[in-house]
Amino acid sequence: MAEIALKSLAHSYLPNPTKPGDYAIREMNHVWQQGGAYALLGPSGCGKSTLLNIISGLLEPSSGEVLFDGERVNSLPPEARNIAQVFQFPVVYDTMTVYDNLAFPLRNVKTPEDRVHERVMEVADALELTPHLKRKAKNLSADEKQKVSMGRGLVRDDVSAILFDEPLTVIDPQLKWKLRRKLKEIHQRFEITMVYVTHDQLEASTFADKIAVMYEGQVVQFGTPRELFEAPNHTFVGYFIGSPGMNFIDVSLRNGRVMAGETELHIGREIAKALQDVRTTNVKLGIRPEFIEVHDTAVEGSMAVDVEHVQDLGTYSILYLKLGETSLKARIEEEQDAPVGKAYLRFPNDRVGLYVDEFRVEVPHE
Amino acid sequence: MTDSLIGTPDAVRKHAATTAARRRRKSRSALLKWRRRGLMAAYIVFVLLPIYWLLNMSFQSNTEILGGLTLWPENFTTEHYVKIFTNANWYMGYVNSITYVLMNMVISIAVALPAAYAFSRYQFIGDKHLFFWLLTNLMAPPAVFLLPYFQLYYTVGLFDTHIAVALAHCLFNIPLAVWILEGFMSSVPKEIDETAFIDGYSFPKFFVKIFIPMISSGIGVTLFFLFMFSWVELLLASTLTATNAQPIASVMTQTKGASGIDWGTLAAAGALTILPGIVVVYFVRNHIAKGFALGRT
Amino acid sequence: MNKVQNNRAWWLILPMLLLVAFSAIIPLMTVVNYSVQDVFDANTRFFTGTEWFKEMLNDPALQAAVLRQFAFSLTVLAIEVPLGIGIALIMPKRGWQASAVLILVTMPLLIPWNVVGSIWQIFTRGDIGLMGWSLRELGYGYNITASPVDAWATIILMDVWHWTPLIALLCYSGLRSIPDAYYQAARIDRASQWAVFRHIQLPKLTNVLVIGVLLRFMHSFMIYAEPFVLTGGGPGSSTTFLSQSLTTMAIGQQDLGPSAAFSLIYFLIILLVSWVFYTAIMNMQKDKKQEGA
Numbered sequence: 001m002a003e004i005a006l007k008s009l010a011h012s013y014l015p016n017p018t019k020p021g022d023y024a025i026r027e028m029n030h031v032w033q034q035g036g037a038y039a040l041l042g043p044s045g046c047g048k049s050t051l052l053n054i055i056s057g058l059l060e061p062s063s064g065e066v067l068f069d070g071e072r073v074n075s076l077p078p079e080a081r082n083i084a085q086v087f088q089f090p091v092v093y094d095t096m097t098v099y100d101n102l103a104f105p106l107r108n109v110k111t112p113e114d115r116v117h118e119r120v121m122e123v124a125d126a127l128e129l130t131p132h133l134k135r136k137a138k139n140l141s142a143d144e145k146q147k148v149s150m151g152r153g154l155v156r157d158d159v160s161a162i163l164f165d166e167p168l169t170v171i172d173p174q175l176k177w178k179l180r181r182k183l184k185e186i187h188q189r190f191e192i193t194m195v196y197v198t199h200d201q202l203e204a205s206t207f208a209d210k211i212a213v214m215y216e217g218q219v220v221q222f223g224t225p226r227e228l229f230e231a232p233n234h235t236f237v238g239y240f241i242g243s244p245g246m247n248f249i250d251v252s253l254r255n256g257r258v259m260a261g262e263t264e265l266h267i268g269r270e271i272a273k274a275l276q277d278v279r280t281t282n283v284k285l286g287i288r289p290e291f292i293e294v295h296d297t298a299v300e301g302s303m304a305v306d307v308e309h310v311q312d313l314g315t316y317s318i319l320y321l322k323l324g325e326t327s328l329k330a331r332i333e334e335e336q337d338a339p340v341g342k343a344y345l346r347f348p349n350d351r352v353g354l355y356v357d358e359f360r361v362e363v364p365h366e
Numbered sequence: 367m368t369d370s371l372i373g374t375p376d377a378v379r380k381h382a383a384t385t386a387a388r389r390r391r392k393s394r395s396a397l398l399k400w401r402r403r404g405l406m407a408a409y410i411v412f413v414l415l416p417i418y419w420l421l422n423m424s425f426q427s428n429t430e431i432l433g434g435l436t437l438w439p440e441n442f443t444t445e446h447y448v449k450i451f452t453n454a455n456w457y458m459g460y461v462n463s464i465t466y467v468l469m470n471m472v473i474s475i476a477v478a479l480p481a482a483y484a485f486s487r488y489q490f491i492g493d494k495h496l497f498f499w500l501l502t503n504l505m506a507p508p509a510v511f512l513l514p515y516f517q518l519y520y521t522v523g524l525f526d527t528h529i530a531v532a533l534a535h536c537l538f539n540i541p542l543a544v545w546i547l548e549g550f551m552s553s554v555p556k557e558i559d560e561t562a563f564i565d566g567y568s569f570p571k572f573f574v575k576i577f578i579p580m581i582s583s584g585i586g587v588t589l590f591f592l593f594m595f596s597w598v599e600l601l602l603a604s605t606l607t608a609t610n611a612q613p614i615a616s617v618m619t620q621t622k623g624a625s626g627i628d629w630g631t632l633a634a635a636g637a638l639t640i641l642p643g644i645v646v647v648y649f650v651r652n653h654i655a656k657g658f659a660l661g662r663t
Numbered sequence: 664m665n666k667v668q669n670n671r672a673w674w675l676i677l678p679m680l681l682l683v684a685f686s687a688i689i690p691l692m693t694v695v696n697y698s699v700q701d702v703f704d705a706n707t708r709f710f711t712g713t714e715w716f717k718e719m720l721n722d723p724a725l726q727a728a729v730l731r732q733f734a735f736s737l738t739v740l741a742i743e744v745p746l747g748i749g750i751a752l753i754m755p756k757r758g759w760q761a762s763a764v765l766i767l768v769t770m771p772l773l774i775p776w777n778v779v780g781s782i783w784q785i786f787t788r789g790d791i792g793l794m795g796w797s798l799r800e801l802g803y804g805y806n807i808t809a810s811p812v813d814a815w816a817t818i819i820l821m822d823v824w825h826w827t828p829l830i831a832l833l834c835y836s837g838l839r840s841i842p843d844a845y846y847q848a849a850r851i852d853r854a855s856q857w858a859v860f861r862h863i864q865l866p867k868l869t870n871v872l873v874i875g876v877l878l879r880f881m882h883s884f885m886i887y888a889e890p891f892v893l894t895g896g897g898p899g900s901s902t903t904f905l906s907q908s909l910t911t912m913a914i915g916q917q918d919l920g921p922s923a924a925f926s927l928i929y930f931l932i933i934l935l936v937s938w939v940f941y942t943a944i945m946n947m948q949k950d951k952k953q954e955g956a
Contacts, residue, residue: 058847079853091848095866104862105852152852402753409750410767416786416824417770419793423785435796473682481679488672496676503687505933507885509906510926513913514690537686540679593773600777600888601910615775633785636778643773647766654765658836 002068002082002160002193004032004055009064011050017062024050026217027064032195034160037187039208040197043240047217048197052163055195056085068160084153085163089170090145094138098129101137102151119155126189127151127182143175147182154190161193168203180207201241213237229288235358238286244318247292247328248284248355251275258285263324266301268349274363275354284355291351292330294319295344296337302344310338319343417640423633431629446634459614460638462528466603466611467596469532474539474592475585482547483573487556497548500541508601511537519606526608534606535596542595543588550584550657551577587657590650597642614639697923715924724900725908725925729932732905736883739822743879746823747830748868752860754835765835768828780892783821787893807894811901814894818902821889826882830875837871838864877940884933905929 011025020026024047032038040048053059054066057078065072073081093101102120111119124130127147132140137148146167153162164183168176184207187194196207204211205225212222213236221233232238238246249260253275258265265285275283295302305328309320317338321328323345330345332338354361423431424446425439450456484490485497515534516525524530558580562572578585604616614635621632647654701711719725750768755761771779787807789795798805807814841863849859887906890896896903909929913922 056847056851058850078847078850083851085847085851087844087848089842089844091842091844093862093866096862104854104858108853108855108858149848152848405749406753406755406764409753410764412824413767413771413828415793416782419786420782423791431791435791435793437793477679477682480675484672484675487666488669489666490668490670490672493672496680500683501937502934503683505881505937506687506930507906507909507926507933509885509887509909509913510694510930511690512910513919513922514693515686517693518690533682533686536682540683544679597773598775600775601906605914615777618777618781629785629791632781636774636781639775639778640770640773644766644770646773647769651762651765654769654832654836655761655839656836658832 003034003070004161004193004195005065005067005070006030006051006055007065007067009054009061009066011047011054011059011061011063020217023217025054025061028217028219030212030219030222032161032193034193035191036193037184037207037209038193038195039204039211040195040214041199041201041204041211041240042214043199046214048214049165051214052085052165052195052197055161056083056163057081058085082156082158082160083163084150084156084159084161085165086146086150086153086167088166090142090149092137092140092145092148094136096137097133098124098135098137098140098148099133101148102129102133102155105152105156119157123151123154126154126186142170143172143179146171146179150183150186154186154192159192161195164194164196166198167196168198176203177206183207201243213240215240231353231360232286233360235284235286235355238288238353238355242288242290244289244329244331246286246288248286249323249326249328251283251285252281253278260285260323261325263303263326265347266303267347267352270349270363271352271354274361278356280357282357284358285347286353286355286360287347287351289318289329289331291348292328293346293348294330294332294336294339295346296339298344299346302346305343305345307339307341307343312338321345420633420636423629424637426630428628428630446630447638449631450634450638455620456614456617456635459612459617459635462607462611463597463603463613463615464642466528466531466535466613467593469528470535470539470596471589471592473532474536474543475588478540478543478547478588479578479585480573482544482551483577485544485548486551487559497544500544503541504538504545506537508537508599512601512605515602516605525606526610528611530606531603531611531613532596534602535599539592539595542591546588546591547581547584550581550587554580583653583657586650586653590646590654593646594643694923694926697919698927699920701920711920715920716928719921719924719928727900728903728905728908731901731903732884735819735822735886735904736880738819739826739883740876740879742819742823743827743830744872744876747827747875748834748872750827750831751834751838752864754831756839765832768831770828771825772828772832774825776888777892779821779825780889783817783824783889784893787817807898809898811898814898814902818890818893821893822883822886825889826879829878830872833871833875834868837868841867873940873943877937880940881933881937884936 007029008027009025009029010023010027012023014022017023040051042048050059054061057073057076057080060074066074068081078085093104096104099120102123103116106116106119120133121130124133127150129144129147129151132144137145140148150162150164150167153159168179171179180203183194183196186192194207196204198204198207208225210222210224211228212219213228213234214220215234215236221228221237223233228237228241232241232246235246235248238248249265251265252259253272256272258267258272258275267285271285293302298304303323305321305323307319308322311318311320314334316331316333319330319332319338321330321343328345352363354363422436422438425442425444426436427441427443427445430436430439430441485493511534519525519530519534524533554577558576559572562576563569567576600613600615603613607613607616618632618635621628621635698715699711699713754764754768774782784792786792787795787805789799789806795805795807804810805813807817845863846859849863854862885906886904887910890902890904891907894902896907909922909925912918912925916922
């Protein structure tokens with residue numbers, strides 16, 4: 001079985017890359033453990049499909065190593081890698097029946113027919129394809145086709161990982177959740193490593209145990225959905241995960257006080273302390289809209305803000321606020337009344353993150 | 367999954383196997399690549415050899431041609447080309463051919479565009495029969511129409527004019543154009559039309575401003591086929607003309623004189639008929655790769 | 664696509680219809696008219712009914728020409744279709760080589776048909792032609808004016824040279840429409856090259872191949888200029904195909920009645936065979952629409 005490790009991996013589609021922007025994948029290290037359910041999350045063009053194709057062997061990386069169980073496989077072709085891949089648009093062999101489609105990868109390596117039958121029946125059962133086995137694959141619906149292409153990976157008992165490249169793009173919304181649940185079920189039943197590429201945070205967090213967020217050719221954070229939400233490693237993760245994204249406030253230290261433009265922030269002293277050591281001007285504080293406390297009247301340590309707009313989303317509301325020059329969003333639950341005109345905010349100390357040059361810096365709490 | 371679990375010693379064996387497989391694969395794929403290139407080159411040589419031989423002849427004097435086989439012109443001469451370009455009888459053959467081909471292309475595409483649109487968008491009484499009847503014209507051997515055409519065009523006074531040949535070639539070119547264009551048009555979603563009409567476009571304005579640009583590569587491929595079949599046809603073209611609109615193809619028969627065939631001039635004239643084709647392919651080369659399947663893959 | 668019922672569409676068809684009617688229906692009427700009459704001169708003619716048709720169908724020379732025609736068409740199809748598919752598979756897919764090969768391969772299609780005949784006449788002559796001369800130098804008594812076998816082989820070779828590009832380009836274009844993901848999936852499934860061809864490429868080619876076979880059948884059945892220039896139909900009548908027989912009869916001998924009857928029979932044969940192909944295409948498109956629905 002396989003643990004997939006990427007060691008100082010980098011890839012460029014240009015023959016002579018010079019600047020960082022020439023790279024589709026910037027130098028990175030990463031490990032996918034055997035049997036895990038992972039998601040690779042990022043906006044389009046961030047390099048996630050490139051990374052997937054490097055793992056499956058469709059692309060050879062410009063530099064660095066791809067290791068399966070510690071063995072270098074850089075130049076091994078996909079057929080020798082024991083990896084299956086499900087593509088964005090369903091790939092089925094149109095002229096074959098569902099049964100023959102599922103049997104195809106086994107017959108290609110001359111597996112005895114009784115063994116083929118056994119495997120196909122098992123996989124068809126798991127994917128609920130048994131009633132369709134005799135149908136021509138080209139008459140299937142998109143979600144059934146995706147199941148067939150996944151099934152072609154599952155029938156092989158040498159496959160140790162299945163890679164999914166945005167597999168739900170062409171599936172009807174009401175079938176998406178069903179197929180996603182099926183994937184999860186399959187993952188538990190077959191104990192296979194699954195890597196799932198998507199740009200949809202909801203898809204990623206419902207499928208995966210751990211999510212790798214990619215941004216400009218790099219994995220900027222690898223963690224559980226909860227870690228990504230509560231402690232984003234990078235401002236991009238803050239923006240990208242959550243709805244709405246994290247608030248970021250440009251701050252500077254003046255006379256020992258933490259300033260956002262001309263407004264002083266009432267905030268724990270340890271932040272001010274940490275700011276003393278910072279040598280760059282790119283300093284931000286990040287706080288999730290969910291974690292901002294909103295009060296109608298001034299409380300201790302609160303800051304007065306203008307309420308510009310309230311968006312009622314049923315079970316909760318989003319407040320669009322102005323703190324001096326800085327725009328902020330806050331989220332309040334439906335039982336709390338939305339303040340009018342003025343409001344008073346408090347930032348809980350343990351919910352505020354410090355970001356220096358876009359990366360999170362741990363602040364020791366007292 | 368369980369039966370493929372491998373212990374440690376197997377890992378070593380597997381490593382050896384994969385490296386061996388890698389080596390085999392590399393050498394095999396290189397071999398395949400070179401076999402591919404070799405076969406392609408062989409086919410290109412097969413295509414080019416007869417054409418090269420034609421060019422070779424066209425640059426030799428008739429004495430050299432008949433004096434013995436030479437693989438390239440030893441006494442390089444352009445006398446045959448000079449003869450063609452200085453003799454109105456010869457070069458007018460090219461002008462005539464190109465004239466009726468262009469006329470035919472304009473007529474065919476002009477009437478085929480609306481017709482193909484109707485077939486791809488509407489259902490009307492007799493549409494299927496009409497379409498099938500159109501295609502049958504594609505299957506009519508020109509030889510069948512030889513005599514009736516001659517009599518028809520003679521009667522209406524169009525004999526020996528460019529338009530006569532252009533109209534005669536409509537017999538197979540219009541059905542072909544309708545058929546190809548219908549394929550391309552059907553792949554454009556109908557919602558485009560509906561949106562345009564809702565936006566207040568009149569039909570002619572929509573057709574010219576929106577629809578035609580959307581199927582431009584289809585039109586390119588259609589024009590290529592129209593050119594091809596009109597340019598290469600000889601039987602009708604030479605029967606319907608005498609002197610004024612004589613196509614180059616029938617001027618070439620004049621090389622057969624009392625003293626035998628004027629091989630050099632025949633070769634030079636033939637070589638010149640290949641040129642317009644190359645120019646046309648060059649312009650549509652990028653459309654050919656995708657559009658040659660006529661929107662029907 | 665569900666089409667709108669609209670009979671005003673006839674107005675869009677009308678110009679096309681008038682033109683095609685002028686160049687197809689009127690001449691065809693003339694042919695039908697001649698086929699049932701015996702014409703002596705402009706004023707003397709007799710109605711003959713189906714007599715010319717009977718005569719033509721029983722003419723051994725024409726029966727032989729029909730068989731010859733079928734033999735020729737089937738032979739060139741049997742060679743050109745597989746060869747064309749093969750060429751399409753090995754044509755380069757991108758870069759300047761792709762453009763260059765495309766232009767070179769297309770070239771024979773755009774040469775006037777009688778010039779194709781001339782090119783091969785020059786190329787195969789025993790005294791001045793590279794091929795004819797080489798074969799003789801190699802000790803083979805190659806002679807297309809004396810040996811029917813040589814004449815046949817040469818005409819078929821010429822047709823393969825002339826028309827294989829059509830099949831190749833159709834297939835090339837069909838292959839280009841296969842998304843990369845199919846090839847990638849096949850590699851991951853460890854499919855052999857043959858399996859890729861059989862299960863991915865060939866299914867995608869069926870539509871274009873039907874078109875290709877239809878076009879090739881029609882044109883090979885109507886072939887005239889190329890063999891006329893190259894062999895003149897000889898030696899004897901061994902390479903005289905239907906169009907040439909017809910032209911000789913109609914223009915050369917001015918046998919209006921019999922040649923008209925012959926024309927109709929000729930046309931009907933092509934129609935019949937093509938109809939089979941046409942039905943096949945329509946069925947295939949029906950399948951495709953169902954799949955899209």
